[in-house]
Amino acid sequence: MTGTAAVLTGADAGSGMPVLELREVDVLYGRVQALRGVSLTVGAGEIVALIGSNGAGKTTTLRTISGLVRPSKGSILLRGQPIHTLGAEKIARLGVGHAPEGRRLFGRMTVRENLDMGAYSRKDRAGVRSDFERVYELFPRVKERSGQLAGSLSGGEQQMVAIGRAMMARPTVLLLDEPSLGLAPIVVENLFAVIREINQGGTTVLLIEQNALLALNTARRGYVLEVGEVATSGPSQELLRSPEVQRAYLGM
Amino acid sequence: MPRLGLLQRPQPVTPQAGPRGSGTSTFWIFSLGSAMLLLMSWLLPWFVRPTSSGVGYSPMDVVTSSPTGIGTILVYILAVTMLIMVLSPVLEIAYRLRKEATPRRFDTLRGIAAVIGLVSTVAVFVLARIMREEPLFGQIDSHSITDSAVWLTMAGYIIAAVTYGARQRVTHRPSLAFGAVALPFGLLLPLMFHQAPDFILWAAESLAVYMLLALGLNVVVGFAGLLDLGYAAFFAIGAYTCASLASPKHSIHLPLWVLIFLGAAVASMFGAVLGAPTLRLRGDYLAIVTLGFGEIIPDLATNNVGKLTGGPDGISSIDQPALGPIHFGTNKEWYYWSLLVVVIVVIILLRNLERSRMGRAWVALREDEVAAAATGINTTSTKLLAFAIGASISGIAGAFYGSIVTVVTPQDFNFSVSVSILSMIVLGGIGNITGVIVGSFALTFVIFWVLQNLNEWSGTLGQTINVPTLGNLNFSQYTYIVYGVTLILMMLLRPGGLIPSRARQIELKSGGEEESLAAVQGRA
Ligand SMILES: Nc1ncnc2c1ncn2[C@@H]1O[C@H](COP(=O)(O)OP(=O)(O)OP(=O)(O)O)[C@@H](O)[C@H]1O
Numbered sequence: 001m002t003g004t005a006a007v008l009t010g011a012d013a014g015s016g017m018p019v020l021e022l023r024e025v026d027v028l029y030g031r032v033q034a035l036r037g038v039s040l041t042v043g044a045g046e047i048v049a050l051i052g053s054n055g056a057g058k059t060t061t062l063r064t065i066s067g068l069v070r071p072s073k074g075s076i077l078l079r080g081q082p083i084h085t086l087g088a089e090k091i092a093r094l095g096v097g098h099a100p101e102g103r104r105l106f107g108r109m110t111v112r113e114n115l116d117m118g119a120y121s122r123k124d125r126a127g128v129r130s131d132f133e134r135v136y137e138l139f140p141r142v143k144e145r146s147g148q149l150a151g152s153l154s155g156g157e158q159q160m161v162a163i164g165r166a167m168m169a170r171p172t173v174l175l176l177d178e179p180s181l182g183l184a185p186i187v188v189e190n191l192f193a194v195i196r197e198i199n200q201g202g203t204t205v206l207l208i209e210q211n212a213l214l215a216l217n218t219a220r221r222g223y224v225l226e227v228g229e230v231a232t233s234g235p236s237q238e239l240l241r242s243p244e245v246q247r248a249y250l251g252m
Numbered sequence: 253m254p255r256l257g258l259l260q261r262p263q264p265v266t267p268q269a270g271p272r273g274s275g276t277s278t279f280w281i282f283s284l285g286s287a288m289l290l291l292m293s294w295l296l297p298w299f300v301r302p303t304s305s306g307v308g309y310s311p312m313d314v315v316t317s318s319p320t321g322i323g324t325i326l327v328y329i330l331a332v333t334m335l336i337m338v339l340s341p342v343l344e345i346a347y348r349l350r351k352e353a354t355p356r357r358f359d360t361l362r363g364i365a366a367v368i369g370l371v372s373t374v375a376v377f378v379l380a381r382i383m384r385e386e387p388l389f390g391q392i393d394s395h396s397i398t399d400s401a402v403w404l405t406m407a408g409y410i411i412a413a414v415t416y417g418a419r420q421r422v423t424h425r426p427s428l429a430f431g432a433v434a435l436p437f438g439l440l441l442p443l444m445f446h447q448a449p450d451f452i453l454w455a456a457e458s459l460a461v462y463m464l465l466a467l468g469l470n471v472v473v474g475f476a477g478l479l480d481l482g483y484a485a486f487f488a489i490g491a492y493t494c495a496s497l498a499s500p501k502h503s504i505h506l507p508l509w510v511l512i513f514l515g516a517a518v519a520s521m522f523g524a525v526l527g528a529p530t531l532r533l534r535g536d537y538l539a540i541v542t543l544g545f546g547e548i549i550p551d552l553a554t555n556n557v558g559k560l561t562g563g564p565d566g567i568s569s570i571d572q573p574a575l576g577p578i579h580f581g582t583n584k585e586w587y588y589w590s591l592l593v594v595v596i597v598v599i600i601l602l603r604n605l606e607r608s609r610m611g612r613a614w615v616a617l618r619e620d621e622v623a624a625a626a627t628g629i630n631t632t633s634t635k636l637l638a639f640a641i642g643a644s645i646s647g648i649a650g651a652f653y654g655s656i657v658t659v660v661t662p663q664d665f666n667f668s669v670s671v672s673i674l675s676m677i678v679l680g681g682i683g684n685i686t687g688v689i690v691g692s693f694a695l696t697f698v699i700f701w702v703l704q705n706l707n708e709w710s711g712t713l714g715q716t717i718n719v720p721t722l723g724n725l726n727f728s729q730y731t732y733i734v735y736g737v738t739l740i741l742m743m744l745l746r747p748g749g750l751i752p753s754r755a756r757q758i759e760l761k762s763g764g765e766e767e768s769l770a771a772v773q774g775r776a
């Protein structure tokens with residue numbers, strides 16, 4: 001399985017260097033250690049899943065990548081450049097889009113204004129306009145509701161706007177924190193189809209998902225977090241076959 | 253291609269104000285604005301000089317006295333048309349309460365009344381003031397203030413005519429409508445009171461200065477959502493800076509026109525410096541820290557830090573500016589005119605700021621700081637800029653204040669000043685420039701004009717109706733009751749202020765971040 005080794009390092013997409021790399025990252029919330037030596041890589045054009053039980057540190061991992069939380073040890077590299085010392089706004093400008101846990105839309109802005117905020121740091125108006133079209137095309141429902149206040153949308157609609165808002169920054173890496181939370185199964189299926197489509201458009205995706213089966217079926221590779229540490233990782237198919245993962249996350 | 257539009261509903265329901273809603277608010281601005289101008293033109297000359305009487309002081313006096321000439325018939329016509337105009341908003345309310353549309357011919361009637369009123373106002377003004385036709389009006393007193401009242405009446409009619417004529421065109425632009433009402437008002441205000449020197453001082457020292465302060469605080473509290481309870485500190489910094497540089501205190505005499513910018517720059521610097529330690533704080537914690545600043549700064553001034561501030565006595569004999577041949581010290585109304593220009597410029601700048609990228613960033617920050625940071629907003633510089641811009645406006649206000657009052661002391665900037673500015677924006681509508689203008693006008697009028705003069709008025713009334721105890725009341729001690737009652741009533745009855753900002757409107761309708769039970773049940 002020579003291909004597997006290449007996939008494991010995430011360096012198979014031709015660039016030779018992972019788009020995103022975490023090296024031995026520790027995160028402390030006061031005295032609580034949320035992450036312990038977490039290392040992971042995401043290759044260009046990949047979808048990578050992050051699974052784990054509640055409180056394992058998945059959200060913390062994404063927050064650390066996007067600069068909302070600072071690591072106390074270790075480093076984070078974006079295309080080989082260290083970003084863990086930068087502010088969240090700089091990291092966002094470097095191409096990391098984050099659809100945070102719980103959506104966190106600007107409730108008293110309209111849907112259109114929310115999407116517009118996603119493009120806050122962009123100057124190319126024409127590009128922003130075409131990205132509006134793209135988001136509307138991916139989520140026709142969002143287009144329909146563009147004049148409505150984000151806070152008054154249904155949960156699923158809000159999730160679409162949250163992903164759309166992250167897309168508006170034209171990120172190279174998209175961080176999605178439980179996009180399926182609270183959505184009906186049919187909507188989840190559609191949402192994941194859109195995520196795959198976004199990925200095919202060239203955006204690298206790092207995805208947190210409680211539904212391990214769905215996550216691993218969507219992603220090429222996965223990492224399993226347990227109490228702040230990476231317990232296992234590997235190509236999705238391998239993880240799906242692994243007995244521990246099956247027992248702990250697939251309910252088999 | 254996957255599509256997420258499975259549950260199509262035919263019509264998206266938007267909770268925003270539709271075109272009809274904003275058209276309605278334009279209508280209200282116009283009709284209430286014109287009604288207010290008309291009322292004030294007839295009633296306020298009486299307020300200002302309650303002891304003076306006699307024909308010629310106000311159009312009302314003409315109506316209430318027996319006719320002295322054939323020309324007074326014109327004034328009666330004026331009174332009738334004015335009554336129609338003033339009552340029309342009341343009728344409108346009555347129709348709305350019964351959920352009926354106002355009849356068309358009512359609109360026509362108002363239109364005709366406006367035109368007739370306008371024509372007769374012009375006729376009265378020309379005949380009585382320019383051609384001085386005494387046989388028509390009886391004796392004409394050359395020092396009367398009727399002409400300014402007539403000017404005001406005219407403005408009222410013009411605005412009223414616009415209301416019914418150009419209503420369709422400005423329907424979607426309430427702020428344009430507000431500007432059209434407020435600007436002539438600001439211009440005519442001192443005209444109406446040209447015999448009342450205190451009034452021009454009120455208009456400059458209290459109204460214009462506090463309006464600037466309220467606009468500045470609104471940037472911090474309203475736009476950026478940072479509750480600042482010590483805003484008077486920046487006012488003090490601006491005022492002391494300018495007082496030091498334009499008085500014998502340090503023998504420096506810079507002109508006011510330079511000091512405006514200097515005061516703004518120094519105050520904004522302090523705004524950023526004092527804002528820095530509060531960056532991580534939110535809500536109540538931030539409020540408490542700013543409260544501390546508000547106490548420390550006047551304290552430092554009292555203790556004469558570095559022998560710069562002159563201790564409890566402050567800095568006195570501040571220079572009076574001049575503009576060419578006009579000396580502001582002797583012509584205090586020029587303070588008002590220059591402040592009017594400054595206020596207008598500040599309002600225009602703030603409106604643009606609100607709509608700029610920075611304005612959007614403030615809204616995002618107010619809504620969700622984490623999400624704002626994740627979308628690439630620099631939360632640190634965005635907050636600091638709000639503090640700096642807010643403070644810079646109070647620096648301008650401080651420069652003018654010191655110059656008008658000619659002496660600044662630490663007491664001028666104590667906590668009560670912060671409270672009064674905050675009350676103004678709460679009354680008018682936090683985050684809404686129009687609301688802040690209305691709120692600062694209303695409160696400064698009540699606190700610094702009505703309450704200050706009420707003693708004299710009630711004394712006069714007491715003499716007239718033979719109740720001498722009325723003359724012993726001291727109304728100015730009720731200032732804080734007015735603030736307190738204003739704040740309590742606003743929070744209970746209209747928490748978004750008289751003219752709520754869009755965000756507040758939404759918040760009140762939907763019950764804020766946490767959906768209220770009523771909202772969930774569809775009752776709110
Ligand atoms: N702001 C915070 N302050 C203190 N502790 C925190 C904070 N945020 C998270 N934690 C702790 O860090 C640990 C990891 O939390 P995290 O939110 O990353 O979990 P998660 O894997 O996303 O869980 P879930 O699946 O429930 O969302 C938890 O034990 C949590 O209690």
Ligand SMILES: [Mg+2]
Nearest residue numbers: 058059060101
């Ligand atoms: Mg989580």
